[in-house]
Amino acid sequence: MEFRLIDRIRERTAQGRxxxxxxxxxxxxxxxxPAGQELAIAIDTxxxxxxxxxxxxxxDIGWKSLAVNLSDxxxxxxxxxxxxxxxxxxxxxAEQLGAFIDGYADGFAQLAQPHRLALIGGDTTRGALTISVxxxxxxxxxxxxxxxxxxxxxxxxxxxxxGDAAAGLxxxxxxxxxxxxxxxxxxxxxxxxxxxxxLSTGLALRDRASACIxxxxxxxxxxxxxxxxxxxxxxxxxxxxPRSSMLMASFDEVSVRDFALAGGDDYELCFTxxxxxxxEVQSDLARLGCGATRIGRMVEGAGVRVxxxxxxxxxxxxxxxxxxx
Amino acid sequence: MEFRLIDRIRERTAQGRxxxxxxxxxxxxxxxxPAGQELAIAIDTxxxxxxxxxxxxxxDIGWKSLAVNLSDxxxxxxxxxxxxxxxxxxxxxAEQLGAFIDGYADGFAQLAQPHRLALIGGDTTRGALTISVxxxxxxxxxxxxxxxxxxxxxxxxxxxxxGDAAAGLxxxxxxxxxxxxxxxxxxxxxxxxxxxxxLSTGLALRDRASACIxxxxxxxxxxxxxxxxxxxxxxxxxxxxPRSSMLMASFDEVSVRDFALAGGDDYELCFTxxxxxxxEVQSDLARLGCGATRIGRMVEGAGVRVxxxxxxxxxxxxxxxxxxx
Numbered sequence: 098m099e100f101r102l103i104d105r106i107r108e109r110t111a112q113g114r115x116x117x118x119x120x121x122x123x124x125x126x127x128x129x130x131p132a133g134q135e136l137a138i139a140i141d142t143x144x145x146x147x148x149x150x151x152x153x154x155x156x157d158i159g160w161k162s163l164a165v166n167l168s169d170x171x172x173x174x175x176x177x178x179x180x181x182x183x184x185x186x187x188x189x190x191a192e193q194l195g196a197f198i199d200g201y202a203d204g205f206a207q208l209a210q211p212h213r214l215a216l217i218g219g220d221t222t223r224g225a226l227t228i229s230v231x232x233x234x235x236x237x238x239x240x241x242x243x244x245x246x247x248x249x250x251x252x253x254x255x256x257x258x259x260g261d262a263a264a265g266l267x268x269x270x271x272x273x274x275x276x277x278x279x280x281x282x283x284x285x286x287x288x289x290x291x292x293x294x295x296l297s298t299g300l301a302l303r304d305r306a307s308a309c310i311x312x313x314x315x316x317x318x319x320x321x322x323x324x325x326x327x328x329x330x331x332x333x334x335x336x337x338x339p340r341s342s343m344l345m346a347s348f349d350e351v352s353v354r355d356f357a358l359a360g361g362d363d364y365e366l367c368f369t370x371x372x373x374x375x376x377e378v379q380s381d382l383a384r385l386g387c388g389a390t391r392i393g394r395m396v397e398g399a400g401v402r403v404x405x406x407x408x409x410x411x412x413x414x415x416x417x418x419x420x421x422x
Numbered sequence: 423m424e425f426r427l428i429d430r431i432r433e434r435t436a437q438g439r440x441x442x443x444x445x446x447x448x449x450x451x452x453x454x455x456p457a458g459q460e461l462a463i464a465i466d467t468x469x470x471x472x473x474x475x476x477x478x479x480x481x482d483i484g485w486k487s488l489a490v491n492l493s494d495x496x497x498x499x500x501x502x503x504x505x506x507x508x509x510x511x512x513x514x515x516a517e518q519l520g521a522f523i524d525g526y527a528d529g530f531a532q533l534a535q536p537h538r539l540a541l542i543g544g545d546t547t548r549g550a551l552t553i554s555v556x557x558x559x560x561x562x563x564x565x566x567x568x569x570x571x572x573x574x575x576x577x578x579x580x581x582x583x584x585g586d587a588a589a590g591l592x593x594x595x596x597x598x599x600x601x602x603x604x605x606x607x608x609x610x611x612x613x614x615x616x617x618x619x620x621l622s623t624g625l626a627l628r629d630r631a632s633a634c635i636x637x638x639x640x641x642x643x644x645x646x647x648x649x650x651x652x653x654x655x656x657x658x659x660x661x662x663x664p665r666s667s668m669l670m671a672s673f674d675e676v677s678v679r680d681f682a683l684a685g686g687d688d689y690e691l692c693f694t695x696x697x698x699x700x701x702e703v704q705s706d707l708a709r710l711g712c713g714a715t716r717i718g719r720m721v722e723g724a725g726v727r728v729x730x731x732x733x734x735x736x737x738x739x740x741x742x743x744x745x746x747x
Binding site (some may be wrong): 218241244312 | 462463464469472473494498506542545558559564569677690
């Protein structure tokens with residue numbers, strides 16, 4: 098059965114790549130890495146009821162389980178190539194299992210195909226619904242973006258808008274449905290289920306960003322990682338945080354601010370750039386579609402400090418959610 | 423918390439490799455693949471209660487979760503280099519969590535270090551106890567061993583002995599304990615918990631084995647994959663199956679035969695070799711320690727047929743265990 102499930106996924110995610118010498122179906126896949134490139138490799142797990150709500154559509158799970166990993170490659174400035182999938186599924190009737198697998202594979206393929214990412218291997222087991230995806234991307238030697246290169250005075254920027262995914266999750270918990278005809282709920286829930294990894298932005302930041310991370314656990318937590326790894330602090334302004342009109346029309350001001358500061362699952366990139374390069378970088382990123390907004394700067398010290406519209410420093414009690422909380 | 427757990431694992435599994443440019447602690451690891459080599463990449467998942475019994479020691483889980491993956495590299499003739507770990511853990515008290523993590527990392531490191539395998543990345547989440555490990559190994563271009571190259575007339579061989587792990591699991595189910603002073607039970611249960619990936623054997627089989635697979639789901643099932651992928655059948659003789667004296671002293675003849683034919687979890691290599699090379703290959707493998715035994719041959723047709731000591735063909739009702747059975 099294992100073999101046939103993976104086979105079914107293989108059919109639906111077929112992607113020809115000359116560097117894949119042996120794909121799904123043997124003890125291991127065999128690939129030929131390109132000469133003169135380094136490999137960026139990431140693995141991320143999604144667990145039902147922890148990383149996505151019970152009842153999430155299989156295709157949304159397929160998309161998102163790949164998206165969160167591609168987002169890691171984006172944050173490194175790497176271009177994606179290959180993925181492996183480890184899928185644990187509860188025992189269920191064959192037709193349910195088949196429908197889940199087909200939906201999962203279709204959602205995965207919708208994101209994989211435009212990026213020419215090949216699914217080269219996998220494993221299916223029975224267990225609680227748990228999905229681990231490992232991805233591999235290429236980056237020129239020494240060019241990977243890291244969390245550790247920020248300098249005091251660098252400007253902090255973030256792509257897209259913040260807080261939409263957390264707001265979408267809140268709406269789902271209140272019983273909202275994506276198809277109920279409310280454009281705002283649809284937008285916010287789609288931002289939760291179908292995040293867009295900022296791959297082209299990541300490539301454009303090579304040689305220009307001094308540090309980069311993707312916003313998976315919330316801006317405060319993730320910018321906090323840049324601070325720790327760079328041995329610096331950061332100061333950001335709440336009024337500068339990019340927020341979608343859909344978010345602002347759906348929640349009160351304090352909720353919007355908290356979603357933008359501490360909500361997870363946005364998968365935008367947060368990065369630092371020397372002040373002299375900011376205008377050029379913003380102009381280039383705007384042409385790539387999602388744009389980037391300056392939200393603060395790196396300073397001597399430690400930790401992230403947040404200033405409100407009145408110039409008051411906020412108590413940053415909410416520091417993203419903890420996977421073991 | 424996620425960050426600190428992985429950090430704790432990092433400390434206990436430290437392994438210096440010059441080709442690891444960036445290890446655990448960023449959005450992705452960065453490695454420099456060696457020029458002129460292909461990469462073999464595998465991922466395997468272990469779920470508590472499915473792949474190992476409840477109550478299995480953390481260090482045994484750590485060892486085995488890596489061993490089953492290194493066994494996949496062995497079956498490809500690849501030499502191991504890097505691993506990533508995705509670990510889902512039930513919510514529990516901090517000290518329990520810490521003890522599990524430390525034990526897991528120690529068992530993992532015991533197997534990783536002699537092979538100079540570096541743990542380069544990971545993800546920890548809460549959920550049912552589920553461990554996915556992805557491994558990467560090197561193999562010269564075109565030299566990977568596959569399941570598909572066997573030819574009619576090739577001899578079928580297997581390393582080590584078969585059936586020990588399944589017998590060990592049976593003993594555990596009957597309430598046996600590894601420390602109860604019975605040397606046979608200890609041996610068989612250790613074979614279940616601490617399988618030895620046949621890496622040096624895999625390397626020695628390059629250019630000589632026509633097909634190779636590791637015995638994870640049982641000989642009949644796994645040799646069956648070689649048959650399917652090579653478009654052939656296989657005939658094996660029960661009296662030729664290598665069985666340990668510990669196994670033979672612990673169970674009746676029919677149980678021993680069934681464990682050897684259909685028991686999973688041995689992680690020996692089953693491979694095919696042209697008849698003219700068998701003596702040379704057996705002699706070389708004997709020097710590597712585990713040896714290899716000829717158990718039958720590849721024939722025109724399909725499927726695995728089994729002949730008993732009286733020359734009668736057996737009904738192969740037991741075809742390994744099914745992960746979704």
